[in-house]
Amino acid sequence: MAAESPETADGRRLAVMEDVAAMAGVSAMTVSRVLNSPEKVRPQTRARVMAAVRALDYRPNSAARVLATGRSGVLGVVSFDTTLYGPASTLFSIEQVAREHDYTVSIVSLSSLNRRSIGEGVERLRAQSVDGIMVVAPHESAADGLKELPATTPLVAVGAGADVPFPVVAVDHRAGAERAVRHLLSLGHETVMHLAGPADWVDASGRVDGWRAALEAAGREVPPPPAGDWSARSGYEYGRRIAADPEVTAVFVANDAMALGLLRALREAGRDVPGDVSVVGFDDVPEAAYFPPPLTTVRQNFAEVGRRAFDLLLDRIGGPLESGSRRVVEPELVVRESTGVRRRT
Amino acid sequence: MAAESPETADGRRLAVMEDVAAMAGVSAMTVSRVLNSPEKVRPQTRARVMAAVRALDYRPNSAARVLATGRSGVLGVVSFDTTLYGPASTLFSIEQVAREHDYTVSIVSLSSLNRRSIGEGVERLRAQSVDGIMVVAPHESAADGLKELPATTPLVAVGAGADVPFPVVAVDHRAGAERAVRHLLSLGHETVMHLAGPADWVDASGRVDGWRAALEAAGREVPPPPAGDWSARSGYEYGRRIAADPEVTAVFVANDAMALGLLRALREAGRDVPGDVSVVGFDDVPEAAYFPPPLTTVRQNFAEVGRRAFDLLLDRIGGPLESGSRRVVEPELVVRESTGVRRRT
DNA sequence: CCGATTGATGTTAGCGCTAACAGAACGGAG
DNA sequence: CTCCGTTCTGTTAGCGCTAACATCAATCGG
Numbered sequence: 001m002a003a004e005s006p007e008t009a010d011g012r013r014l015a016v017m018e019d020v021a022a023m024a025g026v027s028a029m030t031v032s033r034v035l036n037s038p039e040k041v042r043p044q045t046r047a048r049v050m051a052a053v054r055a056l057d058y059r060p061n062s063a064a065r066v067l068a069t070g071r072s073g074v075l076g077v078v079s080f081d082t083t084l085y086g087p088a089s090t091l092f093s094i095e096q097v098a099r100e101h102d103y104t105v106s107i108v109s110l111s112s113l114n115r116r117s118i119g120e121g122v123e124r125l126r127a128q129s130v131d132g133i134m135v136v137a138p139h140e141s142a143a144d145g146l147k148e149l150p151a152t153t154p155l156v157a158v159g160a161g162a163d164v165p166f167p168v169v170a171v172d173h174r175a176g177a178e179r180a181v182r183h184l185l186s187l188g189h190e191t192v193m194h195l196a197g198p199a200d201w202v203d204a205s206g207r208v209d210g211w212r213a214a215l216e217a218a219g220r221e222v223p224p225p226p227a228g229d230w231s232a233r234s235g236y237e238y239g240r241r242i243a244a245d246p247e248v249t250a251v252f253v254a255n256d257a258m259a260l261g262l263l264r265a266l267r268e269a270g271r272d273v274p275g276d277v278s279v280v281g282f283d284d285v286p287e288a289a290y291f292p293p294p295l296t297t298v299r300q301n302f303a304e305v306g307r308r309a310f311d312l313l314l315d316r317i318g319g320p321l322e323s324g325s326r327r328v329v330e331p332e333l334v335v336r337e338s339t340g341v342r343r344r345t
Numbered sequence: 346m347a348a349e350s351p352e353t354a355d356g357r358r359l360a361v362m363e364d365v366a367a368m369a370g371v372s373a374m375t376v377s378r379v380l381n382s383p384e385k386v387r388p389q390t391r392a393r394v395m396a397a398v399r400a401l402d403y404r405p406n407s408a409a410r411v412l413a414t415g416r417s418g419v420l421g422v423v424s425f426d427t428t429l430y431g432p433a434s435t436l437f438s439i440e441q442v443a444r445e446h447d448y449t450v451s452i453v454s455l456s457s458l459n460r461r462s463i464g465e466g467v468e469r470l471r472a473q474s475v476d477g478i479m480v481v482a483p484h485e486s487a488a489d490g491l492k493e494l495p496a497t498t499p500l501v502a503v504g505a506g507a508d509v510p511f512p513v514v515a516v517d518h519r520a521g522a523e524r525a526v527r528h529l530l531s532l533g534h535e536t537v538m539h540l541a542g543p544a545d546w547v548d549a550s551g552r553v554d555g556w557r558a559a560l561e562a563a564g565r566e567v568p569p570p571p572a573g574d575w576s577a578r579s580g581y582e583y584g585r586r587i588a589a590d591p592e593v594t595a596v597f598v599a600n601d602a603m604a605l606g607l608l609r610a611l612r613e614a615g616r617d618v619p620g621d622v623s624v625v626g627f628d629d630v631p632e633a634a635y636f637p638p639p640l641t642t643v644r645q646n647f648a649e650v651g652r653r654a655f656d657l658l659l660d661r662i663g664g665p666l667e668s669g670s671r672r673v674v675e676p677e678l679v680v681r682e683s684t685g686v687r688r689r690t
Numbered sequence: 691c692c693g694a695t696t697g698a699t700g701t702t703a704g705c706g707c708t709a710a711c712a713g714a715a716c717g718g719a720g
Numbered sequence: 721c722t723c724c725g726t727t728c729t730g731t732t733a734g735c736g737c738t739a740a741c742a743t744c745a746a747t748c749g750g
Binding site for chain 1: 436634
């Protein structure tokens with residue numbers, strides 16, 4: 001014996017396939033066919049079955065279906081802090097695409113990302129028999145965690161670094177940073193300072209690389225890049241340190257929140273943006289256009305990232321579980337009012 | 346016959362309970378007991394079973410367990426646009442609490458919230474046999490959608506208005522708004538303008554009510570409250586309209602993003618904050634402390650909301666599915682530099 | 691007019707697990 | 721040494737669904 005039968009609001013037993021079959025005068029198998037491949041059932045029979053389905057308000061039991069078919073229609077997402085703009089946007093777009101394709105999304109949002117936590121998150125989801133898993137893994141250390149995972153369940157990594165034994169979809173942070181820096185150089189700035197993100201974030205190191213590459217390509221001096229923690233506070237603190245230095249005329253900040261903090265520190269120090277200092281951010285959060293002044297920044301297309309990740313995962317489900325392969329989404333420079341021509345001293 | 350058997354990375358069949366039983370020299374039932382109520386099995390037997398579990402890297406099949414027990418260990422969350430600060434924070438905290446209690450969370454994030462979409466979201470989740478559902482339903486119209494739902498699955502509403510036939514956990518927007526307005530009045534402002542959120546949001550109307558109540562309690566004039574759409578842009582547009590009016594010395598804005606837009610419009614018009622105009626927001630987004638100037642705002646405790654919603658839902662799962670009951674989380678006024686004593690003209 | 695073909699539906703078995711009960715093993719009291 | 725309650729472990733059945741094959745009637749060409 002098993003599960004006590006759940007009841008409907010009016011106290012009756014929830015209808016199962018056999019009930020529908022009885023009411024329609026057919027076998028359970030025919031009901032199953034009507035639900036899964038209607039074209040194999042005579043229209044007339046089909047109609048009788050559908051009528052019974054409606055009359056009994058029947059819904060197939062997904063657990064039974066999963067058990068019988070081995071497919072659940074659920075996708076798992078392991079993500080870092082879904083409160084941050086990037087992860088939240090990625091998650092949102094994944095869910096949208098998944099739903100369009102009749103998949104449900106289960107999430108595990110980690111507040112710290114490391115080998116252990118990633119593995120646990122993936123395990124949790126696998127234990128729920130998801131059909132596939134996406135790991136939104138912006139940390140370098142996450143890559144290690146991914147390497148240790150068994151390749152049992154189709155998996156794609158979103159925003160992960162190289163060296164990951166799974167397909168990866170990522171924004172081209174490097175190209176975005178290069179665009180930002182070239183923009184600044186084209187405005188006449190001698191060099192460009194960089195406030196980086198936390199060292200172990202792939203996003204952060206990609207942006208550092210792009211910034212450095214663009215400076216070197218132009219034969220400019222490459223100052224050391226200090227790192228913040230993505231928060232406005234850390235941008236502010238950085239700003240307090242550099243505000244007094246008249247040599248600083250252009251700063252590329254690794255995200256918009258830190259840029260906001262920097263803008264504040266600059267204003268407090270009486271340095272005009274973009275008059276004295278030009279600032280470029282990264283993300284293009286919805287508020288960036290209303291920063292003081294409106295922020296020139298690099299926009300990431302999270303919707304596209306989600307879409308591609310989903311497509312890739314769908315390929316893996318059913319297809320072979322090959323590793324490798326990397327798809328890159330290009331970010332876009334959005335020029336606003338925080339950048340301007342270098343003012344000669 | 347059914348489901349083709351999935352394989353491990355090395356091509357072997359995934360272990361099932363019977364395999365573990367065979368290896369440990371016991372029956373499948375004993376394995377089941379070791380996993381679910383270890384105290385009922387002799388320590389020595391238990392050890393043999395656990396060894397086999399590890400040796401075979403066995404994981405119970407959740408679908409089979411769900412089918413046999415009727416419980417899935419999955420909670421569903423239907424939420425509006427999880428990209429917004431509030432919903433994202435709520436979702437995050439729900440997932441954290443749920444995970445601590447060994448529940449997985451499945452999500453449906455709606456980009457529009459109405460009777461239909463809510464019902465569909467809930468249906469989707471019920472079809473996945475979730476044990477309980479949370480609806481993060483900040484729209485008035487969502488309430489109607491909730492009324493039409495069958496009471497089959499335990500459900501709690503988060504941030505919903507009154508009149509919902511389910512338990513509700515919500516932030517006390519009204520009290521938060523009153524606090525904001527009283528703060529402004531205590532600084533000597535004659536009256537307080539209000540830029541509201543979209544009319545059909547419960548959060549928005551709660552804040553309007555609180556604002557109005559506080560003004561009326563103090564015997565002040567109650568100006569009509571225009572409504573924005575939560576975006577910085579709408580705050581900016583509102584700001585352009587009122588910036589020229591010297592009568593306006595205090596504004597309570599329904600969220601931080603709109604406040605940011607307003608601050609920008611005010612600055613462009615040459616009006617000093619808080620010198621000429623005091624501004625209070627709502628939300629306390631992480632960036633609020635770095636707005637120009639740092640924003641006085643009302644902080645919502647989303648972690649607490651998530652925790653209570655989860656507790657409430659857990660009560661309903663297993664317990665009777667009573668309706669009614671409402672738990673309220675108090676918001677807190679955070680005073681920063683965007684508010685100041687009214688300057689006499 | 692008959693065997694072969696096609697299409698619609700039914701039968702059987704089993705996916706992997708656990709509830710409920712049955713049975714074995716053990717220890718202590720009489 | 722027997723009897724009886726405790727533990728502990730095994731057996732049986734079934735959760736609700738679907739894959740695979742079986743069946744049956746209708747259809748068709750020769």
